[in-house]
Amino acid sequence: MMARATRRSVFISPFKGLRPTFQPPKSPSDLATGPGGRFLGLMSDTPEKSTFASRLGHNFLTGLFLLLPVGLTLYVVSVLLDLMGTFIQPAIKDGLVWLWTYAEQPAPDFTVGLYRQLVVISSALVMIFILVIVGYLSKRLFGKVLHRWFATALERIPGLGALYGTIRQMVDALSGRNKDTFRRVVMVEFPRPGMWSIAFVTHEQPTIFSEAIGKPVVNVFIPAAPAPTTGVILQVSPDEVRETKLTVGEALGLLMSFGAVVPKPASKE
Template identity: 30%
Template sequence: MSKIRSWFFTGILVMTPLILTIYVVWAFITFVDNLVVPLVPIEYRPSYYLPFSIPGLGLIIVFLFTTFVGILATGLFGRTLIRLWENILNRMPVVRSVYSAIKQILETVMATQSDAFRQAVLVEYPRKDIWAIGFVTGSTKGEVSENVNKKMVNVFMPTTPNPTSGFLLFFPEKDLIFLEMSVEDALKLVVSGGMVVPKRKIKS
């Protein structure tokens, strides 16, 4: 009986991540399809000619459209349109702030030279002898750095189990413990609430 129970729980450990992954991927594909496909004229949809719909069509359309926008943005005509669009947005007080913040965040994350979210660190927070995992997002600059007069580092401290929310904290670089684990492994540790502990890489 104990062997059957052991096999059963082993089966759960094997099947659960696979089933949840398939479910999340399928739910995302369905969400994008429901959002994008209705915008396509009926006569241009494969389901108009076929007796079934093609899952993932919305993702394909989004990928092609995003690639086209990227190509357009690298040309003179595209850059002119972007400047015109940004000039219009900059005249709208609330919209201007939101657009500017989102653009700066994306540019920081997407930049290949950026240190954003590329280093996991251990910080003593919220008090002595209590430690938390954070992610370095870059060196502290601007007014914050000028008022502190120290070499400070921006650290994003995510919450569990939702790492998209969290706190932006400024730490002296000397107070940080830089971890060897990858950002991906550190995120797994945070999201799982400490249940998924990454294996430490042995130095050769």
């Protein structure tokens, strides 16, 4: 018993006379300046020193993001012109060969080098001219009649007519020519309650779906971002739709910009 008390006194004796003091927990700044601060300093919010390489990279990214919309727009236009010019390039090539022959000069090879670029540029110019003429005629009576006749003839072809009709309606809706396709911009709860998505009302009274469900519904198209040509179609009750003041063009711009381009309320006044 005496030995146990002696061991206990030996363990406690070094701590006699010490008053316990309360030390509040250290703040992150105190920890950073104390032991181990070198490691925590790497995780602090202090800005990094600006170096020539960092400034160069920042300027590069800034220029890239500024020119990226212009570059993508020109790329899409060039792809479309090249796609449509595929049917024009053989005729342009034959025309250039005829010009060289008419000038009594040996015709060069128009499939390589600068002569190939000459064919491509000439085809693009011809396609631009054709598109301008078609757009001009489409606003006149003769052009409207011709377009209606061509569309009717194409829609009568089995298989091809359905494909043409779908593509034409989609293009008319996105270009704003057919305002009845995307009637108004709304918001619906999708993909789960509490999460809202932009949607377009495409049909106010789809009777076939209302009869199947047993209550009035509307057709809404929920587009995907940044390509609003794809998405899902839902049949929802009219009271589950929330109206917005966005136009179709503003909603499309919002989608294609990943939600970055939000119209200001003042612009609606």
